[in-house]
Amino acid sequence: MTDKISIEDFDLYYGENQALKKIRLNIIPNQVTAFIGPSGCGKSTLLRSMNRMNDMIPGVHTSGRIAIDGKNIYDRETDLVQLRKNVGMVFQQPNPFPISIYDNVAYGPRIHGIKTKKKLDEIVERTLKQANLWDEVKDRLHLSAMGLSGGQQQRLVIARVLAVEPDVILMDEPASALDPISTERLEELVIQLKKDYTIVIVTHNMQQAARVSDKTVFFLNGEIIEVNDTEQLFTHPEDQRTEQYISGQFG
Numbered sequence: 001m002t003d004k005i006s007i008e009d010f011d012l013y014y015g016e017n018q019a020l021k022k023i024r025l026n027i028i029p030n031q032v033t034a035f036i037g038p039s040g041c042g043k044s045t046l047l048r049s050m051n052r053m054n055d056m057i058p059g060v061h062t063s064g065r066i067a068i069d070g071k072n073i074y075d076r077e078t079d080l081v082q083l084r085k086n087v088g089m090v091f092q093q094p095n096p097f098p099i100s101i102y103d104n105v106a107y108g109p110r111i112h113g114i115k116t117k118k119k120l121d122e123i124v125e126r127t128l129k130q131a132n133l134w135d136e137v138k139d140r141l142h143l144s145a146m147g148l149s150g151g152q153q154q155r156l157v158i159a160r161v162l163a164v165e166p167d168v169i170l171m172d173e174p175a176s177a178l179d180p181i182s183t184e185r186l187e188e189l190v191i192q193l194k195k196d197y198t199i200v201i202v203t204h205n206m207q208q209a210a211r212v213s214d215k216t217v218f219f220l221n222g223e224i225i226e227v228n229d230t231e232q233l234f235t236h237p238e239d240q241r242t243e244q245y246i247s248g249q250f251g
């Protein structure tokens, strides 16, 4: 199978501090890949590197390659607007815009030139359905998104990402601010979305990684220690440090 994302010898420095060291990783399309590891080991940094969000931080420099569909996103000619449309991101805190539910979802398509009401209506309905939110909001599309619960806001943010038709969705601890029921709904959604998208999720919750992901990547001090099928990694870790981490001996 052709890899969706191929990372080769990728280093990232915040000033003098090297946060990622010679990362090599291949991510398979239509799978969920989980990043686990103790705080500060570089999970979010690698996630943010996959749509060049780190470019905005002063003092960041990188070397190596991250290719998506075979094309190095660190090439000088990369169109960052197009990259971030293709590689969407969901953060820890739901961050809907303080505008209506409808306008949140229509925001990206409008920026990308879609203006007709009929077309926007279609996108809003389709993506809210894909995000398992339509039934809960269809009668209040023109009310503020800020009136939704945290779990609904997070599903709205996912609909907003889906509305610009990405291939890859990056999720940085997307359930850590949610209650258990909202977390379960979000996990169901992640599993459902992988048939159409490639998903990478950072999580501190090992049960969550075990429930939603196909592959798990264990990080320590800016390095990848182990990558394996999720079930294999949690039942028969190959590296002693992985075993220590998943059995709660540090982290």
Ligand SMILES: Nc1ncnc2c1ncn2[C@@H]1O[C@H](COP(=O)(O)OP(=O)(O)OP(=O)(O)O)[C@@H](O)[C@H]1O
Binding pocket: 014, 017, 019, 037, 038, 039, 040, 041, 042, 043, 044, 045, 046, 057
């Ligand atoms: N904006 C930044 N400026 C400077 N250093 C940073 C920045 N963001 C992260 N770092 C550093 O890079 C290293 C990796 O951080 P990163 O946030 O990627 O780890 P993480 O594994 O995602 O941690 P956590 O699980 O706590 O979110 C840490 O040493 C951190 O202090």
